[in-house]
Amino acid sequence: MAEMFAPRFMIAAPNSGSGKTTITCALLKALLNQEYKVAAFKSGPDYIDPMFHSRVIGAKSRNLDLFMLGKETAKYLLAKNASDCDVAVLEGAMGFYDGMGKTEQYSAYDLARTTKTPVILVVNGKGAALSLAATIKGFKNFRPDADVRGAILNNVTAMSYKFYKEVIEQETGVKLVGYLPYMQDCNFESRHLGLVTAEEIGDLQQIVERLAEQAAKTIDFDELLKIANNAEQLVYEEQKLTAVAKVKIAVAQDKAFCFYYQDALDLLQELGAEIISFSPLTDAELPDCDGIVLGGGYPELYAEQLAANHSMRTSIRSAVKLKKPCFAECGGFMYLLEHFKAEDGTVYEWTGAISGDTFMTSRLNRFGYITLTAERDNLFCASGGQINGHEFHYSDSSNNGHDFLAVKASGVSEWACCHAEKALYAGYPHIHLWGNVDFARNFVRACAEFAEKRNQ
Secondary structure (H helix, E strand, C coil): CEEECCCEEEEECCCCCCCHHHHHHHHHHHHHHCCCCEEEEEECCCCHHHHHHHHHHCCEEEEECHHHHCHHHHHHHHHHHHCCCCEEEEECCCCCCCCCCCCCCCCHHHHHHHHCCCEEEEEECCCCCCHHHHHHHHHHHCCCCCCEEEEEEECCCHHHHHHHHHHHHHHHCCEEEEEECCCCCCCCCEECCEECCHHHCCCHHHHHHHHHHHHHHHECHHHHHHHHHCCCCEEECCCCCCCCCCEEEEEECCCCEEECCHHHHHHHHHCCEEEEEECCCCCCCCCCCCEEEECEECHHHHHHHHHHCHHHHHHHHHHHHCCCCEEEECHHHHHHCCEEECCCCCEEECCCCCCCEEEECCCCCCCEEEEEEECCCCCCCCCCCEEEEEECCCEEECCCECCEEEEECCCCCEEEEEEEECCEEEECCEECHHHCHHHHHHHHHHHHHHHHHHHC
16 A cells, blocks of 8 residues: 545535536636646546636646546545645535435545545525525534535625624534635536536636636635645555557547546556547548547537548548457447437438447436446457446437446446447447556557557
8 A cells, every 4th residue: 555645625515506616616726826736636427527627727637436446546546646736626526425326425425535535515605694504514414424624605795704604613613714706707508418618618717717816815725725734644556557568549639529537548658558639520531540539529519520521431430440449439439320310300421430320319318327248358358347437428329239238336227338349349338447457458459459460
């Protein structure tokens, strides 16, 4: 076991909509403005908030998902990414205790408990007074090991904060470390996949700067950093890696394909891969590479542009046909199919590397955490190999594959999914390669074997 001192705190809340992301963004930007080196982390599988943290605010941001990673890997990745930073800020998901089903398992509370991270509770103060004390006290005492050290009130006036601060602290034993007033035009838009991508929000950086300026005035950063610096030592297991082979892996990265776990891409690099970014929207063809990654994102929003890029579609279809290793998930899997049917009925041609069509639906399909078990030998593993993942998509297809069995984490349902062959993994489930490092190793090995055969 290894250990390190990592100043850190978690921003959590009683429920979604309390202002966690708004306050987290304000704190991250304000800390950066004060020239602190900050690492940001998001509890759970969400891709959107880390994109905000990194692309808009400029803070290094990673996901910590206990279900997909396991406790020891999550602690290791927290230590790895926080090692060169002054403070780590973890953002919870949903309500603090909201985990799988009726339990707190895999919740923000579970992550805080696992990583020994002190918690700052964000409470929406609109329309409440002394009841805020009851809320804070209830969350602090609901579990004896809930390390709630402070609270921030959101959507309150300076007068209300000053008037109630003392009594709330007396009643709860939790220090209030500041507040944010209601700020018009500083809310983030939403849509079916959560917050919209950073590129799509006008004046986002100006909004974040306004939030940071306000936070600098009304949040006690000395107290916040005191809490962070009083966190326990972070104890974790070292994960030693050695390079497998030197290969070039092309990763689709543009407005249509933008959902990636940066730690997973970093893992491929640590195993010897050179990551080459390309755009299915604007590039004419694949770059020179030994393997392809097509991540999730919003291909449905750019269906016409993707269809119009004939040369790229041909390039990808030819590469898959030639057995160049290809890892495609969710939106990337959709793009590999023959056609996409838009909500207005328009049908667009996509790559046709896999037979079948894809289309949007009015609801989430097969949503939630799953365990994937291979039904045959494939690009990532032998038959019987497993990895945890999740599904989150408002689309479906006529050919979802049958080479893996997906079982809900709750055990209540299962279904066949994914196209998995010696040189292909494509399907709706999102996975994190740190959830089973052998999947990443086997992918790099397959890329190396392809490169060797091509050179011969």
